[in-house]
Amino acid sequence: MTQTVPERLAALRAEMQSQKVSACIVPGTDPHASEYMAPHWMEMQWVSGFTGESGTMVVTESQALLWTDSRYYLQAADELAGSTIELMRESDVDCPSIPDWLSRNVQGTIGVNPEMYSINAFATLKDQLAEFGIRVHSVDLIRPIWTEGRPDIPMHSLLPYGEEYAGESVESKLTRVRSALAEKQADAIVISALDEIGWLLNIRGTDVDYTPCVIAYCVVESRRCTLFIDSRKLTGEGRKYLQHTGIEIRNYEDVFAHLQSLDAQRILMDGNRVNEALYEAVNPAVRKTIVTPSPIQVMMSVKNAVEIAGTKQAMRRDAVALTRFFLWLETEALKTPQTEITLAEKLTSLRALGNHYTDDSFCTIAGWNGNGAIVHYHATPENCAKIEGNGVLLLDSGGQYLDGTTDITRTVWVGDEKAIPAEVKHDFTLVLKGHIALVCAHFPKGTRGNQLDVLAHQYMWREGITYGHGTGHGVGHYMGCHEGPANIRTDNNTNPIRKGNIFSDEPGIYRAGQYGIRTENLMLTVDAPAAERTTGEEYYQFETLTLCFYDRRLIDFDMLTEAEKGWLNRYHRKVYNAVAESLNDKERNYLAEKCKEI
Secondary structure (H helix, E strand, O other), rough: OOHHHHHHHHHHHHHHHHOOEEEEEEEOOOOOOOOOOHHHHHHHHHHHHHOOHHHHHHHHOEEEEEEHHHHHHHHHHHHOOOOOOEEEHHHOOOOOOOOHHHHOOOOOOOOOOOOOOOHHHHHHHHHHOOOOOEEEEEOOOOOOOOOOOOOOOOOOEEEEEOOOOOOOOHHHHHHHHHHHHOOOOOOOEOOOOHHHHHHHHEEEEOOEEEEOOOOOOOEEEEEOOOEOOHHHHHOOHHHHHHHHHOOOOOOOHHHHHHHHOOOOOEEEEEOOEEEHHHHHHHHOOOOOEEOHHHHHHHHHHOOOOOHHHHHHHHHHHHHHHHHHHHHHHHOOOHHOEEEEEEEHHHHHHOOOOOOOOEEEOOEEEEEHHHHOOOOOOOOOOOOOOOOOOOOOEEEEEEEOOOOOOOOOOEEEEOHHHHHOOOHHHHHHHHHHHHHHHOOOOOOOOEEOOOOOOOOHHHHHHHOOOOOOOEEEEOOOOOOOOEEEOOOOOOOOOOOOOOOOOOEEEEEEEEEOOEEEEEOOEEEEEOOOOHHHHHOOOEEEEEEEEOOOOOHHHHHHHHHOOOOHHHHHHHHOOOOOOOHHHHHHHHHHHHHHHOOOOO
């Protein structure tokens, strides 16, 4: 019989007592710093019964608390009802942080599973609590009690990823990594982030939702590369591929023993992406651990010519699906009942018709009217809006194709065009102006994302409007939709924008309870025209990759400058010329109307 939440808490407290810890922290993370976790590692969700994607539990002998952000307040309140778990609303200014709460309510030792904390996060927690005489003890308290019904680690097959898509051989990538290690005076690097492993070894998989990764660890040394992976994932093709590339294979759990006996004196680990358990496995008496960002992040963020060409092809197929979707939405959809979920399902089905499509790149956000104002809104069958009457639809979606990853947001009007409120047009156009300003930027090599972010915010700021999310995130190549190390946001990220980086451009305005507006394209960092370089410096600009029209009905053209109108006309010509040949006559005529000049 499945345990209830109170029974799980009782079992956890019994295990805490046996391990002599006063409290424990159960974060909503996994050992690989993944954006999307396999159910095997959803320990916070299992203990609490809360199914949201973001949260951290604290359990003491007499109390249980769950911290989560404002996206999940209503859901958490509902799911925690009757469980004795107190909801801590961490987005509220008066909510104490976990270390603050522990410092006032706990004495002794805190139990933390080191596999679920990065090296840096563990060190920060340890230092914060040490000020109050609280010790942090590395211990897995969940494994001994979650013995029934725990999902297995996914066992899907490792899939070789051909050079015709990757654009670079494993041998070349390993040579570059070893060169970077030599510059850091390191003999080895431990890699636990699944996207880095997939990029480095030219492998993919289906172990993780929305991100084509295979669960594994990897250690690269000066003369060998070892992949730690469950052998059940290795079909004949996968095993043959790894052997052909000279990659040694060991069992997934063997990584800890391997680190204890590793014949290397200086081992590099990324403090934000490698878990504390791996760090603790290294014997500090005989080896030194260098905690510094992985050089692989920068390498994979700079797309090569094959990756860029593939992404452009994926964008064309994505645009065909989007054109067909919006035509359906305007002419057919509302003849039958529709919800936010049925719209998302329709878009996925149209994407799936395209060559090389494998999955969505994240869970589609379809926000109708007020739901669109919830930045990370996720509709569920039990709680989603019906699409009826007039209103604003925010649609944030993307696809995974073998040759590229897409991510696009369009905000459109559904219903009678004459009913569009003037304030909706005003807000939409403010967002569009910021969106255009960013993509038109020219900037010198070495520029950071926070130095460009104001371009997207400027028109909103003039009217006392802002948005809380980042303006631009990096995007992988048939990999994670969110990729580092650089980004475009107000925070000071010291990683500069590099040629070959792909970023999103997605400013927005959110009117609580009314509507949300966000406009997002992906853009590639390229050389600026040589004629504009008067000082001999290297300058960059952005090339728009996304190929989908904007809803002209929502634009207040009187608010646009002539330069902005010119950009919009050029963009719509580009969209039509790239996509029209893949459409039938009805679809082509529809696209021509959407892309007509101002």
